[in-house]
Amino acid sequence: MNARSALLILLGLVIGILGTVFAMKALGNRNPMPHAVMTVMGHHMGALGQAVKSGQCDAAQINDHLLRLQSTSGDIAAAFPSAEQDFLDHAGRLRNALQDAVQAHPTDCAALAKVTKPVGDSCKSCHQQYR
Numbered sequence: 001m002n003a004r005s006a007l008l009i010l011l012g013l014v015i016g017i018l019g020t021v022f023a024m025k026a027l028g029n030r031n032p033m034p035h036a037v038m039t040v041m042g043h044h045m046g047a048l049g050q051a052v053k054s055g056q057c058d059a060a061q062i063n064d065h066l067l068r069l070q071s072t073s074g075d076i077a078a079a080f081p082s083a084e085q086d087f088l089d090h091a092g093r094l095r096n097a098l099q100d101a102v103q104a105h106p107t108d109c110a111a112l113a114k115v116t117k118p119v120g121d122s123c124k125s126c127h128q129q130y131r
Contacts, residue, residue, distance in 0.1 A: 033075075033078070034079045037072060037075050037076060041072050041073065044065045044068050045069065045123065047061075048116055052109050052112055052116070055109055057106075057108055059105075059107040062106055062112055066098065066101050066106075069098050069101075070095070070098040070099060076088075086129075087126070090122065090125060090126035090129070094123065097121075097122045098119055101115035101116060
């Protein structure tokens with residue numbers, strides 16, 4: 001085998017590997033919904049946590065974030081259509097915790113910290129098992 005043949009074989013392997021990497025990346029990104037749902041929920045939980053840490057808990061903003069979390073939590077089952085029943089049970093507990101938080105209508109940081117603890121615990125228990 002001469003150097004030219006070896007070079008062409010090596011070039012073919014590199015191109016094949018790159019093509020496989022791009023194809024696998026495209027297949028992995030075909031359903032952006034699960035990542036999008038978790039990103040939106042993470043944003044709102046982060047905003048609530050930051051409000052508590054900074055001691056700046058505006059009742060209207062708190063309510064807005066909690067309502068958006070509650071709404072987005074309803075998309076979890078649709079985002080993970082082949083999820084196990086246990087996963088869906090975790091999602092149900094999260095929805096219940098968020099419903100309780102919205103109904104409590106926290107107006108200050110102490111109340112917000114109290115109502116977001118069960119929500120955070122629900123997220124944490126699911127992420128420990130399924131993340």
